[in-house]
Amino acid sequence: MKTLLAADIGGTKTLLQLSYSDGEVIAQQRFDNNAFADFERLLTTFLSSIPANIFPVTSACFAIAAPITGRRVQLTNLPWIIDADKLLADFPIAELELVNDFAAVGHGIGELAEQDLIVLQQGEPQAKSLRAVIGAGTGLGQAIMSPIHKGWRVWSTQGGHTDFAPLDQAQQPLLTKLLAQFEHVSYERVLSGSGLVMLYQFMAEQQGIISDNTLSAEQISEQAMLHAEPLAVKVMQLFIEIYGAQAGNLALTTLPRAGLFIAGGIATKNLALFEQDHFMQSFLAKGRMREVLEQIPVYLINNPEVGLIGARLLAQKALYNV
Numbered sequence: 001m002k003t004l005l006a007a008d009i010g011g012t013k014t015l016l017q018l019s020y021s022d023g024e025v026i027a028q029q030r031f032d033n034n035a036f037a038d039f040e041r042l043l044t045t046f047l048s049s050i051p052a053n054i055f056p057v058t059s060a061c062f063a064i065a066a067p068i069t070g071r072r073v074q075l076t077n078l079p080w081i082i083d084a085d086k087l088l089a090d091f092p093i094a095e096l097e098l099v100n101d102f103a104a105v106g107h108g109i110g111e112l113a114e115q116d117l118i119v120l121q122q123g124e125p126q127a128k129s130l131r132a133v134i135g136a137g138t139g140l141g142q143a144i145m146s147p148i149h150k151g152w153r154v155w156s157t158q159g160g161h162t163d164f165a166p167l168d169q170a171q172q173p174l175l176t177k178l179l180a181q182f183e184h185v186s187y188e189r190v191l192s193g194s195g196l197v198m199l200y201q202f203m204a205e206q207q208g209i210i211s212d213n214t215l216s217a218e219q220i221s222e223q224a225m226l227h228a229e230p231l232a233v234k235v236m237q238l239f240i241e242i243y244g245a246q247a248g249n250l251a252l253t254t255l256p257r258a259g260l261f262i263a264g265g266i267a268t269k270n271l272a273l274f275e276q277d278h279f280m281q282s283f284l285a286k287g288r289m290r291e292v293l294e295q296i297p298v299y300l301i302n303n304p305e306v307g308l309i310g311a312r313l314l315a316q317k318a319l320y321n322v
Contacts (some may be wrong), residue, residue, distance in 0.1 A: 002319060005060035005093065006312035008101060008305075009039065011077030011138030012193070012265075015308045016046045018057070021316060026054060039080050043091060055092035061315035062096065063104030063307050065139055067158055073098055077138050077192075097318055099156070101307055102141035105133055105263050106154035108310030109145070109301070116303040118271065120262070120280055123297035129257035134159075134247050135264025135301075136195075140188040144254050159250060160188040167245055167282070171238075174202055187246045191239070193217035193266070200235045207231070221270050236270065237278050244282030251296050252289055262300045263307075274300055 002021040007014060010033070017028040029046055036042040062084075066076045071084040084096045109131070131145035131152065140160030145152040164185045166172045178185040178198075189195055196217040204210075209231065215223070223232035251260050267274055284293050303309075 002058040004315040005057045006315050007062040008307035010065045057093045059315045059318045060093050060096045061311045063099050063101040063311040065101045068100050102143040103154045103156035104307045104310035106143040106145045107313050108306040111309050118300040118302050121298040124295045125297045126257040130254050131258045132250050132254045132256035133261040136191040137265040140191045161186040203235050240278045241282040244279040248283040259297045268304050
């Protein structure tokens with residue numbers, strides 16, 4: 001039977017799945033990228049646990065957190081290079097396709113079950129319109145989907161690297177601080193794991209709080225969810241407000257009347273915070289365009305494997321070309 005290898009390679013973690021073409025999963029594993037010097041060693045670790053009679057893999061698709069311009073890709077937030085042709089030469093894989101991670105997310109959305117989606121705004125869905133997806137994790141991904149036949153054509157973007165803009169005078173010092181550190185201040189500088197840590201440090205400075213304890217992004221969100229630290233609560237509120245604003249920017253740019261989808265690890269780990277009003281209030285705060293945005297359905301994806309699902313779907317589609 002033909003086999004499929006799917007990978008979702010992010011800046012922090014990698015998900016790998018080997019399955020038969022009929023859907024039966026042979027093996028699936030999550031890896032922390034920091035434990036490996038390069039992707040080849042990670043892939044070797046995963047494949048070494050697979051029985052030899054399974055190989056070669058018939059078709060593979062690797063979703064990578066980086067712009068895809070060819071067969072050799074440098075990750076945006078990790079010093080790894082993924083070389084498709086070298087991987088084909090070094091591993092028992094017959095065919096391999098590289099795609100942007102949010103292109104894979106876009107394909108995976110169509111495979112989600114109803115319970116994988118949380119409705120943040122019902123809107124007025126138009127099935128034949130565009131879709132869009134945005135997701136913050138190690139970086140900030142965005143993609144657009146256009147309807148084609150009975151499915152969707154996915155267009156990956158680098159919209160997370162557009163210029164960050166303060167929402168009000170209170171956020172102006174944030175931009176000033178970032179401009180002193182970076183040549184270009186993008187939304188990804190703020191809407192990411194490292195951005196959340198930076199926001200915490202910024203707000204501590206603004207409030208005159210001096211501390212030697214530097215919390216990780218995960219610790220900040222945990223403290224906010226538990227209401228254990230007032231500063232963490234305020235930081236997550238600010239993060240979600242900026243997130244909502246950029247989601248609104250994407251919605252105005254694309255008018256995704258078939259749905260705007262929120263993906264990424266930060267949203268799935270902080271569902272309760274995103275279901276509060278801060279995200280949608282900021283999303284809708286576009287002056288004269290508020291009524292337009294009220295028509296856009298907004299969904300939060302509550303399935304952290306949506307990118308892996310999309311990569312497997314693309315590996316399966318590639319079987320027709322093998």
